[in-house]
Amino acid sequence: AQKVTQAQTEISVVEKEDVTLDCVYETRDTTYYLFWYKQPPSGELVFLIRRNSFDEQNEISGRYSWNFQKSTSSFNFTITASQVVDSAVYFCALSGLNYGGSQGNLIFGKGTKLSVKP
């Protein structure tokens, strides 16, 4: 069965600190996809990144970076020099290939609430 664990329920940091959000996944599929979403206080989940299981290169987008390690089944998300606007709930998600029906549905972790204080 597929599963995503975000062990950190809540994290609080002071602005300009770096913060890493952990994501550990379980799957028997050899081909799968990993995602991160951000949910600001307004409520709408915003897509941040998708990574497939064959691409273990780390990704950097501005202050955001993602570290994918198949050996530890982890897909961690780091925010460098955090800002108040980064305050949100962040979800990690996993999907297999979409063969139709539920096969490609996203399995979400329970989310990590990040509070960045000025």
Add this chain to the structure above:
Amino acid sequence: DVKVTQSSRYLVKRTGEKVFLECVQDMDHENMFWYRQDPGLGLRLIYFSYDVKMKEKGDIPEGYSVSREKKERFSLILESASTSQTSMYLCASRPGGVPYGYTFGSGTRLTVV
């Protein structure tokens, strides 16, 4: 700008009422989903649909039904609302084929009194 639109941002209903939550997407996506979000429980899948008139139960379908008569619209129905269904409801859609990310609506916060 492509989007998923949920008809109401906030909704207050009485116990026993039949409640309709509407979701419309303009991206010609095959797949649509309804989730509820509660503190500490994350996102829980209620129902999903991968084609017009097709529907599948998610993890917590009890007390809910859905309708998908047109590709762009996916409705969630609470047959007889109860206070336990007070929650944030999120609709999402996604193209068929390789699993792209979902596009989410902004959510409907439903309070049943």
